[in-house]
Amino acid sequence: MRYLHITSSAQAENELKRVGVDLPGIDAMLPKMENVNLLLEGIECKIANILKQEMLSIGGDVAVARGSVSCSIDRTDAVIIGTLKQVRRLADKIAPQPFTLRDISEDIRRVLGNITRDTFVLRTPKREIAVGGRTLVMGILNMTPDSFSDGGMFGSVEDAVKYALKMEEDGADILDIGGESSRPGSEPVSAKDELGRVIPLIKKLEGLLSIPISIDTTKADVARLAIESGAEMVNDISAMRFDAKMPEVVANCRVPVVLMHMRGMPKTMQEGDLSYRSLMGEITGFLKEGMEKALSSGVDVGNIVVDPGIGFGKSTADNIAILRHLKELKTLGRPILIGTSRKRFIGEITGEKLAGNRIEGTAASVAASIMNGADIVRVHNVGFMKKISRIADEIKR
Secondary structure (H helix, E strand, O other), X not given: OOXXXXXXXXXXXXXXXXXXXXXXXXXXXXXXXXXXXXXXXXXXXXXXXXXXXXXXXXXXXXXXXXXXXXXXXXXXXXXXXXXXXXXXHHHHHHOOOOOOHHHHHHHHHHHHHHHOOOOEEEEOOOOEEEEOOOOEEEEEEEOOOOOOOOOOOOOOHHHHHHHHHHXXXXXXXXXXXXXXXXXXXXXXXXXXXXXXXHHHHHHHHOOOOOOOEEEEOOOHHHHHHHHHHOOOEEEEOOOOOOOOOHHHHHHHHOOOEEEEOOOOOOOOOOOOOOOOOOHHXXXXXXXXXXXXXXHHOOOOHHHEEEEOOOOOOOOHHHHHHHHHOHHHHHHHOOOEEEOOOOOHHHHHHHOOOOHHHOHHHHHHHHHHHHHOOOOEEEEXXXXXXXXXXXXXXXXXX
């Protein structure tokens, strides 16, 4: 006898076929082989009690706080525990019931659909970008004098062009160009300075690159002019919060956008209290709210990518927890981008003070990210990390 480690429905199906189960049997058994744990935060105790009773009646359970059964507390978090089949059955049972149970039923169905989704298509005015068949590698090119790792790397636009072409040759799927540092403690720059750094490069690369260019900016004017110059994607670390015009630009230009979680501003984000009551809960809620605002501005939901913001207002322990529980962001039903490359938390673990010496730690974090749900990895050492991603993909996918 051995423990059967099931990591996907495809693997479960293969095991059943290997045993010799017939097709109707496979259809019936698959939902029983996948265990699901869904967390609801801050629900009324009367709702939690109904969920618990209903789940117990079909062989599952719901974990709640002490005092919720007697309603001696107002609210509780609740963990719905069961097989995929049982959780689906719960959604059916509570759908016609009163209070907010219909909404919870719809949420359960939505989440179950999202966590099993593994392919996406981002659409730009020039092309479709398939996401999910393999991990995409986004190469970092900073036209800044003060970025934490590669600030001041390029003496001229021509040098940056050569570097961009080399990243494409090494296997980059997307090139992310930025003109403003977002390292902890960094000062903001004017739109004029940022445009002066990125637009000449984007114009030079137009027609030379076969891969899409992403503009890393929080400013709507920079995003718009970059797109007019050839960029096809916006990577906004503020989740379009810093500039009220950004959602309109993204919607009108019909380009994909990356929404990232961050508390505060880059200059102060690592100062003060970094604690979270519910790290993944807060990140997920923040990104969900950002998605809703984007949709209300006309941004296509199919063009939204989410990023938990490694290193942005988080401790080293937080960053590790995000990588470990990254798959929870699949709840949002959107591709997940992760950026760990050369970051401080890696140095704090490995002892490497120089960002450029953190390649091994970055490689480990990239592999872990892919295994735990990342669809796009944002990296400096494209050729090296491309090989890492291929091995991780073979193991995972």
